[in-house]
Structure formats: structure tokens, C-alpha cells
Amino acid sequence: xxxxxxxxxxxxxxxxxxxxxxxxxxxxxxxxxxxxxxxxxxxxxxxxxxxxxxxxxxxxxxxxxxxxxxxxxxxxxxxxxxxxxxxxxxxxxxxxxxxxxxxxxxxxxxxxxxxxxxxxxxxxxxxxxxxxxxxxxxxxxxxxxxxxxxxxxxxxxxxxxxxxxxxxxxxxxxxxxxxxxxxxxxxxxxxxxxxxxxxxxxxxxxxxxxxxxxxxxxxxxxxxxxxxxxxxxxxxxxxxxxxxxxxxxxxxxxxxxxxxxxxx
Amino acid sequence: xxxxxxxxxxxxxxxxxxxxxxxxxxxxxxxxxxxxxxxxxxxxxxxxxxxxxxxxxxxxxxxxxxxxxxxxxxxxxxxxxxxxxxxxxxxxxxxxxxxxxxxxxxxxxxxxxxxxxxxxxxxxxxxxxxxxxxxxxxxxxxxxxxxxxxxxxxxxxxxxxxxxxxxxxxxxxxxxxxxxxxxxxxxxxxxxxxxxxxxxxxxxxxxxxxxxxxxxxxxxxxxxxxxxxxxxxxxxxxxxxxxxxxxxxxxxxxxxxxxxxxxxxxxxxxxxxxxxxxxxxxxxxxxxxxxxxxxxxxxxxxxxxxxxxxxxxxxxxxxxxxxxxxxxxxxxxxxxxxxxxxxxxxxxxxxxxxxxxxxxxxxxxxxxxxxxxxxxxxxxxxxxxxxxxxxxxxxxxxxxxxxxxxxxxxxxxxxxxxxxxxxxxxxxxxxxxxxxxxxxxxxxxxxxxx
Numbered sequence: 001x002x003x004x005x006x007x008x009x010x011x012x013x014x015x016x017x018x019x020x021x022x023x024x025x026x027x028x029x030x031x032x033x034x035x036x037x038x039x040x041x042x043x044x045x046x047x048x049x050x051x052x053x054x055x056x057x058x059x060x061x062x063x064x065x066x067x068x069x070x071x072x073x074x075x076x077x078x079x080x081x082x083x084x085x086x087x088x089x090x091x092x093x094x095x096x097x098x099x100x101x102x103x104x105x106x107x108x109x110x111x112x113x114x115x116x117x118x119x120x121x122x123x124x125x126x127x128x129x130x131x132x133x134x135x136x137x138x139x140x141x142x143x144x145x146x147x148x149x150x151x152x153x154x155x156x157x158x159x160x161x162x163x164x165x166x167x168x169x170x171x172x173x174x175x176x177x178x179x180x181x182x183x184x185x186x187x188x189x190x191x192x193x194x195x196x197x198x199x200x201x202x203x204x205x206x207x208x209x210x211x212x213x214x215x216x217x218x219x220x221x222x223x224x225x226x227x228x229x230x231x232x233x234x235x236x237x238x239x240x241x242x243x244x245x246x247x248x249x250x251x252x253x254x255x256x257x258x259x260x261x262x263x264x
Numbered sequence: 265x266x267x268x269x270x271x272x273x274x275x276x277x278x279x280x281x282x283x284x285x286x287x288x289x290x291x292x293x294x295x296x297x298x299x300x301x302x303x304x305x306x307x308x309x310x311x312x313x314x315x316x317x318x319x320x321x322x323x324x325x326x327x328x329x330x331x332x333x334x335x336x337x338x339x340x341x342x343x344x345x346x347x348x349x350x351x352x353x354x355x356x357x358x359x360x361x362x363x364x365x366x367x368x369x370x371x372x373x374x375x376x377x378x379x380x381x382x383x384x385x386x387x388x389x390x391x392x393x394x395x396x397x398x399x400x401x402x403x404x405x406x407x408x409x410x411x412x413x414x415x416x417x418x419x420x421x422x423x424x425x426x427x428x429x430x431x432x433x434x435x436x437x438x439x440x441x442x443x444x445x446x447x448x449x450x451x452x453x454x455x456x457x458x459x460x461x462x463x464x465x466x467x468x469x470x471x472x473x474x475x476x477x478x479x480x481x482x483x484x485x486x487x488x489x490x491x492x493x494x495x496x497x498x499x500x501x502x503x504x505x506x507x508x509x510x511x512x513x514x515x516x517x518x519x520x521x522x523x524x525x526x527x528x529x530x531x532x533x534x535x536x537x538x539x540x541x542x543x544x545x546x547x548x549x550x551x552x553x554x555x556x557x558x559x560x561x562x563x564x565x566x567x568x569x570x571x572x573x574x575x576x577x578x579x580x581x582x583x584x585x586x587x588x589x590x591x592x593x594x595x596x597x598x599x600x601x602x603x604x605x606x607x608x609x610x611x612x613x614x615x616x617x618x619x620x621x622x623x624x625x626x627x628x629x630x631x632x633x634x635x636x637x638x639x640x641x642x643x644x645x646x647x648x649x650x651x652x653x654x655x656x657x658x659x660x661x662x663x664x665x666x667x668x669x670x671x672x673x674x675x676x677x678x679x680x681x682x683x684x685x686x687x688x689x690x691x692x693x694x695x696x697x698x699x700x701x702x703x704x705x706x707x708x709x710x711x712x713x714x
Binding site: 172180183197228236256263 | 290296691
């Protein structure tokens with residue numbers, strides 16, 4: 001009998017708690033609409049596996065109603081195989097270059113008035129049996145010629161060399177700038193400096209893939225904005241080629257360092 | 265021997281001027297570029313197995329996401345030359361250069377034997393002729409929109425350097441009218457692009473000012489469920505919600521019975537709330553520890569200190585206060601210290617929200633009868649930039665990457681002010697109305713969904 005009373009009292013107490021919970025807690029904890037998120041699994045990263053030639057795909061006719069600009073005739077023929085590995089040694093198209101690597105030291109002709117024959121004949125005409133003194137004489141002549149055509153000419157040549165360099169740099173800047181999507185909308189964009197080293201052919205086309213001069217610093221940094229700025233700078237240099245530049249000053253612009261910055 | 269010396273000296277003389285003059289690369293400096301949107305081509309995703317894989321729909325959502333950012337333009341598919349049918353084949357880059365596509369997104373959808381979708385993509389740089397990123401996802405077929413948003417985020421991140429914000433949701437207040445003409449304010453949720461809208465609360469009471477937790481699973485909001493403004497925490501997964509600072513002596517929080525709780529914001533670690541509570545005279549900023557349930561008073565000033573928002577590091581709080589007369593913005597360290605004023609312009613500054621990037625604070629300014637949405641330097645230099653001006657502006661909310669701001673915009677309508685949610689980017693460009701049916705206000709932008 002006593003046990004039954006205890007059980008009954010216990011039941012009452014428990015029921016009381018449950019009732020109190022029903023009346024009280026709904027005001028503090030309520031059940032409302034739920035919002036389940038369906039899971040999405042990232043399986044793998046896909047590597048750039050493919051190196052198959054495009055010829056495997058059947059040719060699709062070009063749609064005539066394309067509202068976009070017509071393809072220029074030169075890019076397709078300029079790069080006949082798009083598979084070209086830009087990092088590979090560039091095939092030197094010998095045709096436009098008469099003596100590309102004969103003596104790069106000698107060929108810069110800063111002043112147009114300097115007669116071109118003065119420097120070229122000497123190395124090109126080694127006597128059949130040159131004595132050592134002959135060689136020295138030739139070299140000394142070459143030095144004189146070089147001085148005369150450059151620094152020796154009352155520093156005027158150097159100044160004009162600078163002036164030409166400035167003009168050429170302006171020309172390259174104006175041509176490359178339009179292809180450069182800047183990063184001025186990134187946080188602290190002034191830090192995003194990228195230097196691209198470019199080698200050009202005499203026709204203004206790229207002589208191989210341009211190098212990112214500060215690549216190591218960019219790659220080692222965890223700054224994603226900097227990596228994007230690198231890609232944009234690289235793409236700008238590639239996209240705007242070929243460059244229209246005076247062939248007579250090829251020796252000055254055959255190698256260029258383009259510094260891309262993001263001033264606000 | 266002397267010969268050799270003479271030879272060397274002559275060689276040296278020969279070399280110096282040449283090297284100096286000719287062999288340095290020409291230096292070209294480009295100080296700034298253009299900021300035009302990046303053109304990207306997005307063909308329909310290839311269907312590799314099964315039918316109804318939504319390859320075209322997925323491509324469409326990705327294109328809409330990227331275009332909505334203002335940072336991309338999609339190339340008209342009618343201009344495409346190459347018809348890509350093999351996901352693993354290298355594209356003919358010149359075909360895409362010709363139509364001015366700087367980037368090309370190729371994707372493939374496969375319905376697996378278990379019915380789920382396998383979605384893979386490759387993003388190509390058509391100028392550098394290399395793949396920039398490639399990923400694969402698996403998910404339930406009905407989840408295809410989320411896959412599209414995830415792909416869009418990956419593309420956005422790779423091409424801009426900053427995190428995306430497309431795989432996110434927005435909670436907002438849907439403003440309506442009840443059967444007796446009474447205003448109705450309910451919480452609603454949708455994907456950031458307006459898809460999949462649904463209501464979270466019912467029409468029997470007002471719900472206002474939602475704010476997301478960093479875990480994406482909870483929100484705080486102000487509810488009139490009990491007849492007066494009360495801060496609630498709402499668990500989105502379980503649907504449970506809890507009153508935190510109920511007035512009227514329910515014992516849930518140690519708040520004066522006459523006190524009124526307002527909008528609460530989570531700390532970046534999700535462990536605390538910053539909330540403005542009126543204890544005696546005027547509102548003060550308090551920190552509420554969600555574990556210990558301790559309430560700590562942070563400001564103590566006779567003037568009203570309201571609308572607190574944490575810095576992304578969690579070490580500071582910005583709030584608005586009338587302590588200098590008109591309402592201005594102040595920053596105070598969470599561990600105590602003096603509040604520093606950070607807004608100095610004419611007018612009333614309200615609704616400050618700290619940017620996820622940390623360098624800016626969004627605000628609303630009321631001056632000469634006009635409302636402005638702006639951002640100011642969190643460092644206190646006083647520099648500010650107005651992004652939008654209009655008849656009424658309120659409740660800015662940052663995208664998780666700090667690039668876009670949602671806000672409530674009010675315009676004069678036939679029956680009074682009409683409220684809608686709009687977005688604008690950090691530079692004040694790309695002003696867009698959110699695709700919400702009916703009137704809406706008080707947006708809260710979720711973090712990226714995991």
C-alpha cells in the first residue's frame with residue numbers, strides 16, 4: 001500500500017513536470033520551419049591531363065551571324081599550331097633577322113647617322129692568317145668604332161639612345177596597356193607588382209613565352225590577388241602581341257622588362 | 265704574356281660601353297590597367313551519361329552568377345565556333361580568342377549508377393592556353409543549383425583572387441499586408457540569386473532584423489512573438505528557437521523587466537553576441553556569452569549606444585551612439601577601453617556593419633533629408649565613400665567576401681514608402697534589385713555554405 005502511494009506520488013510529480021514543461025517551455029523553445037542543406041561533396045581536383053591535338057575534333061563551320069569582331073587573318077597563320085609549348089626554345093625565324101647573334105654588343109646603333117658598315121666589317125673580315133698583333137689592331141679598331149658610335153660621340157649618342165628608349169617604352173606601354181586588366185579593385189593593390197621579361201622577334205611577335213621576373217616571390221606568397229595579378233600581366237603581354245615597333249631599333253626593344261603596377 | 269694582357273684590356277674596353285648601352289632590357293612601366301569585366305565563354309555542360317542532367321541549366325546559373333557580380337561578361341553562345349563535345353580534350357584556343365573570350369569554362373554532368381550527379385569542370389585561360397582550375401562534385405540531382413553556385417564560386421575565386429559568394433543564402437523580412445490590412449513581417453530565406461524562397465516564421469507576429477551566425481546554422485532576430493521586442497536565436501537545421509533576453513521576468517536572461525532587447529550580432533567565433541540592452545537609463549552595448557549565459561556590459565554612457573557589430577578579428581566592436589549629440593559611429597575594444605569615434609561627417613550615422621575584410625565599415629547616413637549608404641575607413645581616418653543615395657536606406661549587410669552590400673531601399677509608392685532589397689558593390693557600381701516578389705527589408709547574408 002505504501003509502495004503504491006509512493007509510485008502514485010512519483011507519477012503525479014512526473015506528470016506535473018511534463019505538464020509544466022508543456023506550458024512553460026514552448027514559450028522559450030519553439031519548433032519552426034527547418035532549412036536543411038543538401039550535402040555537396042568535392043570529389044577531386046581535375047588535373048590538366050589533356051594534351052590531345054585539336055584536330056581530333058571535327059571542324060565546325062563558323063557561324064556567320066556572329067556579332068563579334070571578325071577574326072583577323074594574321075593570328076591563325078602566325079601560330080599555326082596552338083599546341084606550341086611557349087616555354088620551349090623558340091624556333092628562330094631566321095628570315096627577318098640578318099645576323100641576330102653575330103655580335104649583339106656591336107649591333108646597337110643608337111644613332112641613325114652612324115654608318116652601319118663601321119662596326120660590321122671588322123668581325124666579318126678576319127684576314128686569312130691574322131697575326132696576334134693584327135687581331136689586337138682589329139679589336140682596337142672595334143673599340144674605337146664602338147666608342148665613336150656611342151659614348152665617344154660627345155655623349156650625344158647616349159642621350160639619343162635614352163631618348164629613343166623612352167619613346168619606345170611609351171609606344172610599348174600604350175600598346176600593352178589596353179590588354180591589361182588591372183587589380184586596382186583588390187585590397188591594397190599597390191603591393192601587386194608584377195615584372196614580365198619579354199623577348200621579341202624583329203616583327204614584334206613574342207620570341208617564346210614571357211617570363212615572370214618575380215615569379216618566385218609570387219609563387220611563395222599565399223596572396224591569391226598577387227597570383228591573379230601575375231596571370232593578368234602575363235596575359236596582357238601575350239594578348240597585345242605583336243607589337244608595332246621600328247625595326248631599326250630592334251636591338252633596343254628585343255628584350256623588355258614590363259613592370260605592371262596597380263595605382264589607385 | 266704581355267700580349268694576353270693587352271688583349272684582355274682591349275676586350276674589356278670593348279665590352280664596357282656595349283654592355284652599358286645595349287644589353288639592359290628596355291624598361292617599360294604600366295601604372296594601371298583597365299577594370300573592364302572579364303569576358304568568359306560558358307558552353308552548356310556536356311551530358312556524359314543519362315538524360316536530364318541539367319547541363320544547360322547549370323551553365324545558365326553559373327553565367328547568371330558571374331554576370332551579377334559585374335566583374336564578368338559572358339560571351340554570346342551564338343558566337344561560339346568550337347563545339348566542345350569532349351570534356352578531356354584541349355580546346356582550340358584560337359577559336360575562343362577570336363570571339364574575345366579570355367576564359368573558357370567547360371563542364372560535364374554524368375548521372376551515376378546511384379542516381380547522383382557527378383559534375384566536373386575545367387576553367388581554361390585562352391591567352392595563356394592553360395587550365396586554371398578543375399574540380400569535380402557529386403550531389404543529389406535536386407541539388408544542381410548548389411553545384412552551379414559552387415562552380416561559379418571557384419571560377420570567381422580563380423579569376424579575381426577573392427572568395428566567391430554565390431553558394432550562399434539570404435534571410436530577409438518579407439513585408440506584406442494581413443487580411444485586415446495590418447502590416448505583416450515574416451522572416452524568409454532564399455538562395456542569394458533569389459531561387460528557392462521559403463518562409464521561416466508565420467504571419468501572426470512580426471519578425472525583424474535577422475543576423476547570421478558564422479557557422480551558418482543559426483540566426484538571431486528580433487521577434488514580437490510575446491508582444492514585445494525580444495531577441496531570439498533560431499537554429500535553422502532543427503527549427504528550434506530560443507528567447508535570449510525575454511523581458512517580463514521569465515528568467516531567461518538577467519535583464520531588467522523593463523528592458524528591451526534589440527538586434528544581436530554574433531562574434532566571429534560564434535561564441536558571443538553583441539547586443540544593445542536598456543538596463544536603466546539609455547541603451548548600452550553588452551556581450552552575451554552563449555555558453556555561460558553571462559551578460560557583460562561593455563559601454564556605460566548616459567547616451568544610447570546601439571547597433572553593435574564585431575570586427576572580423578572579434579577584438580573590436582563598432583556601434584552608433586548619440587553621445588556627441590547627433591548619432592555617430594564609435595569603435596571600442598571588446599576587452600574594454602575607450603570608445604574612439606570613427607565617423608566625422610555631418611548628419612546622423614547609423615546601422616554600422618564591419619566588413620569581412622576588416623578595413624571598412626558600412627553605414628547609413630541621414631543628412632538634409634536624404635539617406636546615404638556608405639563605407640568608411642575602420643581605422644578612424646574619417647575617409648568615407650558614398651555608394652548610394654536615395655529616399656530611404658537601412659540595414660546594410662555584407663557579402664561574405666566583402667565585395668557587395670545588400671541594403672533596404674525605400675522609395676515613395678502609391679501607398680506610402682515601398683521597401684525592397686538592393687545590392688551594390690564596393691565601388692558604388694552594379695546597383696541591382698534583388699529578385700524578391702513583394703516588398704522586403706532587413707537582409708542578412710549567410711557565410712559560404714560548407
